[in-house]
Amino acid sequence: MLAGDGIGPEIMTEARKVLEVVNASQNLGLELDEALVGGAAIDAFGTALPDDTFAKCADAEAILLGAVGGPKWDTLPPADRPEKAGLLEIRKRLDLFGNLRPAILYPQLAGASSLKPELVAGLDILIVRELTGGIYFGQPRGIRELENGEREGYNTYVYNESQIRRIAKVAFELAQKRGGRLCSVDKANVLEVTMLWREVVQDMAKDYPDVELSHMYVDNAAMQLVRAPKQFDVVVTGNMFGDILSDAAAMLTGSIGMLPSASLDVNGRGMYEPCHGSAPDIAGQGIANPLATILSVAMMLRYSCAEPQAAQLIEDAVSRVLDQGLRTADIYSEGCRKVSTSEMGDAVVAALTQG
Numbered sequence: 001m002l003a004g005d006g007i008g009p010e011i012m013t014e015a016r017k018v019l020e021v022v023n024a025s026q027n028l029g030l031e032l033d034e035a036l037v038g039g040a041a042i043d044a045f046g047t048a049l050p051d052d053t054f055a056k057c058a059d060a061e062a063i064l065l066g067a068v069g070g071p072k073w074d075t076l077p078p079a080d081r082p083e084k085a086g087l088l089e090i091r092k093r094l095d096l097f098g099n100l101r102p103a104i105l106y107p108q109l110a111g112a113s114s115l116k117p118e119l120v121a122g123l124d125i126l127i128v129r130e131l132t133g134g135i136y137f138g139q140p141r142g143i144r145e146l147e148n149g150e151r152e153g154y155n156t157y158v159y160n161e162s163q164i165r166r167i168a169k170v171a172f173e174l175a176q177k178r179g180g181r182l183c184s185v186d187k188a189n190v191l192e193v194t195m196l197w198r199e200v201v202q203d204m205a206k207d208y209p210d211v212e213l214s215h216m217y218v219d220n221a222a223m224q225l226v227r228a229p230k231q232f233d234v235v236v237t238g239n240m241f242g243d244i245l246s247d248a249a250a251m252l253t254g255s256i257g258m259l260p261s262a263s264l265d266v267n268g269r270g271m272y273e274p275c276h277g278s279a280p281d282i283a284g285q286g287i288a289n290p291l292a293t294i295l296s297v298a299m300m301l302r303y304s305c306a307e308p309q310a311a312q313l314i315e316d317a318v319s320r321v322l323d324q325g326l327r328t329a330d331i332y333s334e335g336c337r338k339v340s341t342s343e344m345g346d347a348v349v350a351a352l353t354q355g
């Protein structure tokens with residue numbers, strides 16, 4: 001368990017409460033351990049990913065992460081910052097290339113969505129984001145000085161065929177288990193890297209005759225997500241487009257505080273984290289929504305621990321708490337009861353223990 005920075009420790013405390021209850025009641029036998037990452041690790045050890053933290057991650061069946069980063073560390077050199085030296089480093093070193101970001105609308109939250117209730121009722125989208133390649137990791141990268149003395153920043157957007165194939169395979173297989181529709185999002189009208197992306201994904205479609213494949217440019221996909229989001233079942237896309245589209249999709253579900261994620265390697269070992277960040281604007285106030293992290297625990301039990309029943313218990317408990325009208329500030333609407341981060345965690349625990 002890597003709590004990280006900002007609201008990270010607050011939401012992780014609640015996730016841990018929930019995990020401990022399920023661990024005991026379902027006899028899961030999970031051993032929990034903690035370590036520092038991100039800004040917290042920089043402050044304590046001078047590095048965002050201490051060797052000891054990485055060793056614990058590499059040994060673990062699964063990793064649960066809160067969030068990293070914040071204004072305190074934003075002036076560090078790019079390579080030392082919590083986001084790059086902590087989070088991206090774990091993703092890369094453990095080869096966690098398959099990022100699943102489900103945007104599901106709990107019916108109780110239809111009124112909290114930024115879209116009209118009828119546009120989001122029954123929403124269930126899965127964004128499959130490639131997580132260890134693309135422009136986030138391409139070389140060369142940097143900030144250089146030009147002959148005229150001006151500085152120029154540059155990054156390289158690169159994907160090879162095998163990287164595209166392995167993420168597309170994840171997406172095709174998930175589409176087979178879900179609604180049978182896969183939309184690949186690219187910018188193949190401009191960027192060669194995504195022309196190759198489209199070609200490879202198209203070529204793979206013949207192996208998945210039961211999946212209806214479509215392609216969409218990313219600008220249109222952003223528009224369609226807020227126009228008619230229910231047209232999507234599974235969306236597969238590269239690292240940066242997936243980052244942006246998943247934050248947009250989050251808002252359809254009422255709040256970014258509701259969106260969990262799984263980041264998996266080829267064997268299903270994974271890191272689980274809410275899609276949101278460390279929310280420095282509300283850190284320390286006890287008002288952050290812990291449900292994305294609690295739902296990430298459920299994803300962890302399902303994908304890395306082969307405990308789908310325990311995962312379901314948590315998801316059902318979250319649903320019951322929402323039925324009771326309990327809301328953190330980000331999902332609050334009139335007639336509901338506004339609760340703090342810890343009251344929300346306690347309510348999920350109570351719903352679990354009351355069955």
Ligand SMILES: NC(=O)c1ccc[n+]([C@@H]2O[C@H](COP(=O)([O-])OP(=O)(O)OC[C@H]3O[C@@H](n4cnc5c(N)ncnc54)[C@H](O)[C@@H]3O)[C@@H](O)[C@H]2O)c1
Pocket residue numbers: 007066067068069070071083087256257273274275276277278279280281282287288289290292330
């Ligand atoms: N996985 C991660 O660790 C991760 C992800 C995204 C951003 N970050 C980092 O987090 C810091 C802040 O980034 P940002 O402000 O762009 O994004 P953010 O997701 O932290 O916050 C965006 C907005 O959403 C709100 N919000 C986020 N999570 C919430 C929750 N659980 N409950 C209620 N409201 C919530 C915040 O208060 C803020 O207004 C930056 O340092 C960024 O690099 C980390």
Ligand SMILES: CC(C)[C@H](C(=O)O)[C@@H](O)C(=O)O
Pocket residue numbers: 069083084087088243275277
């Ligand atoms: C903090 C940042 C590096 C990260 C990303 O861009 O992948 C975050 O935004 C996310 O969505 O997990």
Ligand SMILES: [Mg+2]
Pocket residue numbers: 243244247275
């Ligand atoms: Mg993001």
